[in-house]
Amino acid sequence: MARKAGRHFLQIPGPSAVPDRILHAIARQTIDHRGPDFAAVGQTALEGMKTIFKTEAGHVFIYPASGTGAWEAALVNTVKEGDRVLMYETGHFATLWNKMASKLGVEAEFIEGDWRGGADPDAIEARLRADTNHEIKAVCVVHNETSTGSVSPIAQVRAAIDAAKHPALLMVDSISGLASVDFRFDEWGVDVCVSGSQKGLMLPPGISFNAVSDKAMAVARTGGMRRSYWDWNDMVGPNATGYFPYTPGTNMLYGLNEAIAMLHEEGLDAVFARHARHGAATRAAVRGWGLEVLCAQQGQESGVLTAVLMPEGHSADGFRKTVLEQSDISLGNGLSKVADKVFRIGHLGDFNDAMLLATLTGVERGLTRAGVPHQKGGLDAAIEVLDTVDASALKAAE
Numbered sequence: 001m002a003r004k005a006g007r008h009f010l011q012i013p014g015p016s017a018v019p020d021r022i023l024h025a026i027a028r029q030t031i032d033h034r035g036p037d038f039a040a041v042g043q044t045a046l047e048g049m050k051t052i053f054k055t056e057a058g059h060v061f062i063y064p065a066s067g068t069g070a071w072e073a074a075l076v077n078t079v080k081e082g083d084r085v086l087m088y089e090t091g092h093f094a095t096l097w098n099k100m101a102s103k104l105g106v107e108a109e110f111i112e113g114d115w116r117g118g119a120d121p122d123a124i125e126a127r128l129r130a131d132t133n134h135e136i137k138a139v140c141v142v143h144n145e146t147s148t149g150s151v152s153p154i155a156q157v158r159a160a161i162d163a164a165k166h167p168a169l170l171m172v173d174s175i176s177g178l179a180s181v182d183f184r185f186d187e188w189g190v191d192v193c194v195s196g197s198q199k200g201l202m203l204p205p206g207i208s209f210n211a212v213s214d215k216a217m218a219v220a221r222t223g224g225m226r227r228s229y230w231d232w233n234d235m236v237g238p239n240a241t242g243y244f245p246y247t248p249g250t251n252m253l254y255g256l257n258e259a260i261a262m263l264h265e266e267g268l269d270a271v272f273a274r275h276a277r278h279g280a281a282t283r284a285a286v287r288g289w290g291l292e293v294l295c296a297q298q299g300q301e302s303g304v305l306t307a308v309l310m311p312e313g314h315s316a317d318g319f320r321k322t323v324l325e326q327s328d329i330s331l332g333n334g335l336s337k338v339a340d341k342v343f344r345i346g347h348l349g350d351f352n353d354a355m356l357l358a359t360l361t362g363v364e365r366g367l368t369r370a371g372v373p374h375q376k377g378g379l380d381a382a383i384e385v386l387d388t389v390d391a392s393a394l395k396a397a398e
Contacts, residue, residue: 001057001210002251004328006328008119008329009327009328009329009330009355009358009359009362010160010330010346011329011330011331011332011346011347012330012331012332012344012346012358013146013149013199013305013332013346013348014146014175014176014198014199014304014305014342014346014348014349015175015198015199015204015205016198016199016202016247016292016350016351017202017349017351018202018203018204018346018349018350018352019202019262021262022133022202022203022255022258022259022262023255023256024112024258025116025246025254025255025257025258026137026145026178026203026204026251026254028111028251028254029157030250030251030388031249031250031251032184033086033243033244033248033330035218035244038242038243039241039242039243041053041242041250041253041254041257042239042241042242042243042248042253043241043242044242044257044346045062045253045256045257045260045262045395046060046062046239046242046302046331048256048257048260048261048298049062049171049209049211049256049260050336051210051260051264052112052178052179052201052260052263052268052350053178053183053185053193053195053209053211054183054184054185054186054187055186056186056213056257057186057212057215058185058186058212058213058214058233059215059217059236059239060069060078060209060210060211060212061209061211061212061232061235061239062207062208062209062211062248062253062256063072063207063208063210063230063245063392064206064207064247064248064249066205066206066208067173067175067194067195067196067210068096068100068104069208069230070175070195070196070208070210070303070365071173071194072100072104072230073194073210073232074171074194074233075101075104075106075225076104076142076190076224076226076227076230077192077210077216077219077220077224077227077230077231077232078137078138078169078171078191078192078216078219078220078223078224079106079137079138079223079224079225080139080223080224080225081104081105081106081225082106082107083106084106084107084109084135084136084139085106085107085108085113085133085136085137085138085139085140086111086124086127086128086136086139086140086275086320087101087103087108087109087110087139087141087170088111088113088119088123088124088140088152088169089110089112089113089115089246090109090113090115090117090119090141090142090144090145090147090148090150090204090339091113091115091116091141091142091146091147091148091335092145092147092335092337093145093147093173093175094113094141094142094145094173095110095148095336097140097142098110098140101140102383104225109127109134109136111124111127114156115147115150115293115294115337115338116146116294116295116296117150117154117295117297117300118145118150118151118153118296118297118300119141119153119157120141120154121156121157121159121160121303122160123143124139124157124160124161125160125163126165126227128160128166128168129147129164129166131166134167134168134276134295135308135310136166136168136170137168137169137259138169138170138171138177138191138192139157139161139168139169139170139171140153140171140172140173140323140342141154141157141170141171141172141173142172142242143172143174143183143193144174144175144176144177144180144181144182144302145175145180145302146175146176146199146304146305146344147303147307147334147335147336147338147344148294148295148338148387149245149293149294149295149301149302149304149306149307149344150294150295150300150301150302150388151177151181151300151301152300153300154170154172154183154188154190155184155188155189156172157170158188158190159187163191163256169191169192169215169216170189170190170191170192170201171190171191171192171193171194172190172194173193173194174193174194174195175194175195175196175199175208176199176200176305176348177195177199177200177304178195178199178200178201178209179199179200179201179259179268179271180199180200180204180271180272180275180303180304180320180348180349181200181262181272181302181303181304182272182274183273185211185213188322190211190213191213191214191215191216192210192213192315193210193211193212193263194208194209194210195208195209195211195325196208196209197252198258198366199348199349200271200275200304200348200349201256201259202259202262202349202350203252203256203259203261203323204255204392206249206273207249207252207256209255211234211247212232212254213326216381217232219234220233221233221292222300224291225333229246233323234266235395237287239247239385240265249254253290256291262350266385272303274303274330274351275304275347275348277303277345277385277386277389278351278353278356279301279302279303279304280306280311280385281303281345281356281360281383281385281389282306282345282356282360282382283301283306283319284378284381284382284384284385285360285363285364285378285379285381285382286306286361286378287309287369287378287381288375288377288378288381288382289374289375289377289378290373290374290375291308291309291310291311291374292308292309293306293307293309294308294338295308295341302374303347303348304345304346304347304348305332305344305347305348306344306345306347307332307334307338307342307343307344308342308344308345309342310340310341310342310343311344311372311373314371314373315340316333316335316340316341316343317333317383318333318345318370319338319343319366319370319372320343322366322369322370323362323365323366323370324355324365325368326362326369327362327365327366328364329359329362329363331345331363332344332345332346341366345359345360345363348360351396353361353386354367356382356386357379357386360378360379361379361384363378364378364379366378
């Protein structure tokens, strides 16, 4: 197979490209995970992740697993077979979490959504008000829906639960949102948050997280399902001194500590603003091409990715193949209900303006090569947004 010069652009919405600093950190020699030197590695990771989740009171647990494993940990520690949970259909990943709950024997009630926006707090509140016997034990919502490019208003979901005077736990999947889109565990009253390493944290896939409130921990001490590997209670004691009850992903923790340092060097608010800015520029490009952004709810569009609807009769997967062959850019595919109907542009992780503009140039070239009806000027529209946001930021700083 012939070699391609230059770097490949991995513009799927995760895994994101891994910065050299993190790759070098991961490449360190493995050490004894029960030896004295490991304690500092583990404690730095556990305490550092609290700052990323923005929690002081909560616990953070780290698993050598994908985000799917952390989904399961969240469920088996808090609900038992036959319990009812309320979920909201924001897209493919909300659907998968719902299916997992059902496989575990949980009564997973799904509020139907159209895949074009985040969860509706009013619909959640109405359902909870109707649950006068408090049979619903948890409300499970995806923060940033990776399949659609929409963000759910988690603080408003918490307010809806409180307004209904309902005791249900609030459980949130922020696998693709954490470290890219603003997330505030304590302030928003989240009880369990699920996340993973391969998105905003800029690591390879391989470790995942649960952030857990005292309320959820109290439930886990006496409730939940039979469990072993995922048991939070087994983690608390060893974690207190920086260790784990089983073999951790030592080299991934080296990389995680480097990632946390990088995020704080840039500043979390600056990271969130950068992602929001790139999302706005990408949406401007899409509309400049005369195409449609899948997320139709203004204010709920993601800074992590932009999902783009293809014109009727045109294959999104065929277009993605063209862009890969022409420009060596990988774009995300459409999933389940929107398979072959959308393509997804990832703009997350260690990413800057030049990388975004190169990606959008490849997309525009691909639209022409693939014969997709579009207008010219999308790239200019993106540049205008980037320059306008820069000018506003500079003016505000003066």
